[in-house]
Amino acid sequence: MIQISRKNYDDIPEPLTRPGTFRQIERAIVNMDGEKYNTTYYKDEIVVNKLKAFSVHKDDLNEGDRPKCYYCESYVDHVAVLQVEHFRPKAKVDNIDNNGLPHSGYYWLGLEWSNLLLSCPNCNGKKAKGNRFPLVDSNNRTSAINPIRNPPLSYDRTYCIANQPTLLNEEPLLINPEYEDPTPHLTFDEFGQIYGIGEKGETTVDILKLYRDPLLAARQAKLNSIIEEINLACVARQINRIDDSGLKVWFEKECTKVLELDNVKNEYCLWSRYIIANFESCVVSKIHMYKDELRLAFLQVG
Ligand SMILES: [Zn+2]
Incomplete structure (x- = not known):
């Protein structure tokens, strides 16, 4: 994992700014359920190609570029298909919090540009990250908000952008390679095995199964x-x-x-x-x- 430096949280791909997108978010909030998103929005070719380009540190994907998983850095053409991954799980957070409370997931962030990364199925799948999203202190898990302003139908991202204090204060134990450099948290031995440094690095390696x-x-x-x-x-x-x-x-x-x-x-x-x-x-x-x-x-x- 290396830092993905190209993504501009304010330069949102067009499919994620459509009224239909906001209606999707609104519906998820009304139902308190992030399972109900229509995947055509975040899996739109424009969105996916942007994420793929960033994975090789470019603004646009050119022929011959080989996109990589943001987490394990594998080319996906030999790992399978890259998936748009929600850094904060949209439908459920597994491994219920330390206080024993289940969490409904960050359903209001299902189509938030800064919450979308690109991942191979081996990092993103149920045997690895799945819906896991542990925090240093689960009591800091942010409460649900409604970013939809209606009427007119618009989207207030103030508390939704990944590097805003509200979300940063959660102190996730999973490294987000878009806003932090993973280098201080990860190391190797001379044979290529990876190790986490500190709680955040160790948790990241464990969640993503980077030692596989x-x-x-x-x-x-x-x-x-x-x-x-x-x-x-x-x-x-x-x-x-x-x-x-x-x-x-x-x-x-x-x-x-x-x-x-x-x-x-x-x-x-x-x-x-x-x-x-x-x-x-x-x-x-x-x-x-x-x-x-x-x-x-x-x-x-x-
Ligand atoms: Zn991967």
Whole structure:
């Protein structure tokens, strides 16, 4: 998970500003039920394409762009279809609050632009986030409001925007990558397993199941192909297929590949940044020869 920096909460896609949208919100409020939303509004192509573009840090999606899950950073064309996900669950909050009270969900936020993210089914599904939305103190959970002004039919977002004090004061334990940098809350080991730092990081990793095996394997694969090449270079040098300068060129090519992993358009960018910041433990420690040459090559290209 890395910060999604492009979304402007005030630049609302047109489908979410239609009178029909407000009528949907109004109906959810009257029924106190976020299940009743017509999905055609938040699943409108304009809305979805905006969210997809932001996932690769662009304003608009171009051909060839590969959208990522906001949470696990997987490309979705090999995970399944990206889903529009409600950061604050619209229909129900699972794991009833500490005080034992069930929560009806944030039904008034079902079509709120700042509440919509993009997620793969593995992060968003019932086995992961589902309707979970824990807070530091569940007594801080905000009360329902009615943002619909009628007549004329309009939508007062004052208390609905995700970075407004009312909602921030809830202190969610799930990281919202749109308004906060996940970096201080997440770390890895040298094999690509992810760990939360502090209660918020740990809860986020747990809710989204960011430690799941396919993600771990995908992160490992990203690094292993480079380590294999580095080992090949070592063997080539050892049997004199290449000389010292050949080894240097080969190492520098592989070190450049490591640096190029840090690209917001790539999968698992946070993991890539960890590798670069921890080159010694992630890469150097995994080879058995020419460690000094490799360190030097990394310094040269860095
Ligand atoms: Zn995901």
